[in-house]
Amino acid sequence: MIRQEQMQVVNQQQIATNIFELTLIGQQVLDMKQPGQFVHLRVSDQMEPLLRRPISISSIDKETLEFKMIYRADGRGTTLLSEKKPGDQVDVLGPLGNGFPIDKIEAGQTALLVGGGIGVPPLYELSKRLVEKGVKPVHVLGFQSKDVVFYEREFRQLGETYIVTVDGSHGHKGFVTNVLETLKDDFAVYYSCGPTPMLSALERMYPEKEGYLSFEERMGCGIGACFACVCETTKKTEADYVKVCSDGPVFESGVVRV
Numbered sequence: 375m376i377r378q379e380q381m382q383v384v385n386q387q388q389i390a391t392n393i394f395e396l397t398l399i400g401q402q403v404l405d406m407k408q409p410g411q412f413v414h415l416r417v418s419d420q421m422e423p424l425l426r427r428p429i430s431i432s433s434i435d436k437e438t439l440e441f442k443m444i445y446r447a448d449g450r451g452t453t454l455l456s457e458k459k460p461g462d463q464v465d466v467l468g469p470l471g472n473g474f475p476i477d478k479i480e481a482g483q484t485a486l487l488v489g490g491g492i493g494v495p496p497l498y499e500l501s502k503r504l505v506e507k508g509v510k511p512v513h514v515l516g517f518q519s520k521d522v523v524f525y526e527r528e529f530r531q532l533g534e535t536y537i538v539t540v541d542g543s544h545g546h547k548g549f550v551t552n553v554l555e556t557l558k559d560d561f562a563v564y565y566s567c568g569p570t571p572m573l574s575a576l577e578r579m580y581p582e583k584e585g586y587l588s589f590e591e592r593m594g595c596g597i598g599a600c601f602a603c604v605c606e607t608t609k610k611t612e613a614d615y616v617k618v619c620s621d622g623p624v625f626e627s628g629v630v631r632v
């Protein structure tokens with residue numbers, strides 16, 4: 375069920391340069407099902423900014439009714455969000471979208487998880503769920519530079535983890551694809567979230583593999599009503615277009631034209 379709820383800030387902390395981890399509490403957590411789903415946030419009671427901001431759910435705790443998001447404070451909306459303090463309220467519409475399917479992989483198999491920048495957060499809840507299921511995750515996480523790397527320790531606790539930075543200031547130097555070329559491709563399924571050129575490179579690299587990709591598009595309503603987030607499809611599906619907010623944001627590889 376999708377709810378609009380005033381959720382309370384439990385914690386807000388900066389975890390890297392301009393990167394924040396925000397913990398909220400509320401009933402909506404009970405409806406969060408798949409890793410890779412997102413919430414649509416109103417960051418201010420004022421008229422401006424009017425549009426909600428879509429942010430992925432990065433971890434869920436149904437016992438405490440808390441969930442976390444990790445976001446980059448970049449523009450006006452996310453900067454206002456970063457100013458919220460414990461006890462403040464945030465207007466949250468969610469949970470939205472279809473996330474990563476974990477029923478496509480079995481215990482004992484290996485999953486490859488590839489994240490880029492602010493595409494890394496939803497992979498954390500995904501990896502936790504895969505580990506619970508007995509799947510072995512291999513994480514390849516790309517960032518611009520050392521100062522914006524986050525959750526390295528958390529991912530290492532769950533499985534094999536490779537950190538890549540474009541400028542080489544931490545981990546391997548280059549792009550995630552440079553590390554992927556050196557790894558065995560004995561994984562059963564790959565899952566990814568990050569910039570579209572990275573998703574497109576993965577599709578070219580693993581044409582025979584089953585893969586699930588999470589896309590980012592500018593959004594209006596977030597619930598499939600306004601057509602702001604429409605993407606063209608390929609011949610792999612009968613639909614001429616898909617809506618990232620309600621059909622996605624996660625699609626099987628080869629469905630969205632990249």
Ligand SMILES: Cc1cc2nc3c(=O)[nH]c(=O)nc-3n(C[C@H](O)[C@H](O)[C@H](O)COP(=O)(O)OP(=O)(O)OC[C@H]3O[C@@H](n4cnc5c(N)ncnc54)[C@H](O)[C@@H]3O)c2cc1C
Pocket residue numbers: 412425426427428429430431443444445446447448449450451452453492493495496589590591592593623
């Ligand atoms: C499904 C989904 C999940 C996302 N998850 C995360 C996440 O976990 N962490 C994170 O840091 N970011 C995430 N993003 C990107 C995030 O929504 C944008 O960074 C954010 O909306 C920018 O808002 P702003 O106020 O900083 O920028 P502004 O420049 O003030 O934004 C202006 C408008 O453009 C939209 N916009 C700007 N950049 C983007 C973008 N990259 N994607 C979509 N809309 C954009 C804004 O929503 C707003 O409507 C996600 C986007 C989508 C679609």
Ligand code: FES
Pocket residue numbers: 592593594595596597598599600601602603604617618619620
């Ligand atoms: S944001 Fe309105 S249809 Fe997707």
